[in-house]
Amino acid sequence: MFRQTGVIGVDTLEQLFDNGRLIADQPVPAGDGVVVLGNSDGAVTLAADACLAAGLQLVPLAPGGPNHGNPIDLTYQADAAAYRAAIERVSADPRVHAVMVIHTPPHLELDDDFVEVVLDSAAASPELTFAVTMLGAAGRGRLERDGVAVPIFRFPEDAARAIGRLSDYRAW
Numbered sequence: 474m475f476r477q478t479g480v481i482g483v484d485t486l487e488q489l490f491d492n493g494r495l496i497a498d499q500p501v502p503a504g505d506g507v508v509v510l511g512n513s514d515g516a517v518t519l520a521a522d523a524c525l526a527a528g529l530q531l532v533p534l535a536p537g538g539p540n541h542g543n544p545i546d547l548t549y550q551a552d553a554a555a556y557r558a559a560i561e562r563v564s565a566d567p568r569v570h571a572v573m574v575i576h577t578p579p580h581l582e583l584d585d586d587f588v589e590v591v592l593d594s595a596a597a598s599p600e601l602t603f604a605v606t607m608l609g610a611a612g613r614g615r616l617e618r619d620g621v622a623v624p625i626f627r628f629p630e631d632a633a634r635a636i637g638r639l640s641d642y643r644a645w
Contacts, residue, residue, distance in 0.1 A: 481638050481639070481641075481642050482638075483638070487631075488631075488634065488635070491624075491626065491631050491632075491634070491635045492635050492638055492639070494614060494615065494624040494635075495602070495604060495624050495632075495635045495636065495639060496639065497622075497624075498615055498622040498623060498624050499595075499602045499603055499604070499622075499623065499624065500599065500600060500601075500602055501602070501639050501640075501642060501643045502570040502571045502601075502602040502636060502639055502640045502643055503570045503600065503643065504568075504570040504640070504643070505528065505529050505530045505570065505637075505640045505644075506529075506530050506532040506568045506569050506570045506571070507524050507529045507530065507531060507532065507569070507570065507571040507572070507573060507633075507636060508531070508532055508534070508543050508544075508545065508563040508566075508569050508571075508572050508573070509521045509524060509531070509543065509544035509545070509573045509575070509629075510544065510545035510546075510547060510556075510559050510560070510563070510572070510573075510574060510575070511544075511545075511546070511547060511574060511575025511576060511577070511606075512546075512547045512548060512549055512550075512551040512556075512575070512576060512577055513546075513549065513575060513577045514546045514548075516575045516577060516606070516629060517544035517545065517546050517575055517629075518544060519629055519630070520544060520573055520575055520606070520629030520630075520632070520633060521543070521544040523629055523630040523632075523633035523634070524573065524633045524636070524637070526633070526637075527633045527634050527636065527637025527638070527640075528637045528640065528641060529571070529633065529636060529637050529640060531543045531544070532563075532566060532568045532569050534562075534563065534566070545559055545563075547559060549577075549579070552586070553584070553586035553587050553589065553590045556574070556576075556587060556590045556591075557590045557593070557594070560572060560574070560590065560591075560594040561594070564594065564597070564598045564601060569601065570601065570602065570640070571601060571602040571603070571604070571636050571640070572594075572601055572602070572603050572604075573603075573604050573605075573606070573629065573632050573633065573636065574591055574603065574604070574605045574606070574607075575605075575606045575607075575629055576605065576606070576607045576608070577607075577608050578607075578608065581608050583607075583613075587607070588616050591603065591605055591616055591623055592616055592617075592618045592619075592621050592623065595621050595622075595623050596619070596621045602636060602639065603623045604623070604624060604626060604632040604635065604636055605623055605624070605625050605626065605632075606625070606626050606627070606628060606629045606631075606632055607625055613625055
């Protein structure tokens, strides 16, 4: 009955809040195409697997040049400029409806340059759904500036599940 009426079902209260934060801060994805990018190979791989499990499709990106493929491992040396370039490239692809950004700062502290890149990207592409997993942001539920907000998830699997549920809702 939930599926027929458009209710977004969840299994736990934590998932209820995850979905609520995404709905409050970001648009419902226009489709199921997602790109995962970040600076930790293991984390982006796990996030990509979680996206597939949530019913999302990893958008195949054109080969050629650095950081091709999906998920995109920017390597542990990635700085804000590397994130900006990767997000700008994938945001231009019309098959991309959601961008999951994973950031593991070397000192596990909030990285203001990274925050600016994510918020600038979300403002520049308001039709895309952005979600962030970021170590070092303990106690923060979102990145926010000038009316633009992007939810922060503790784990990539939580973000993938929330995006997947919103994508299902859009299909309904």
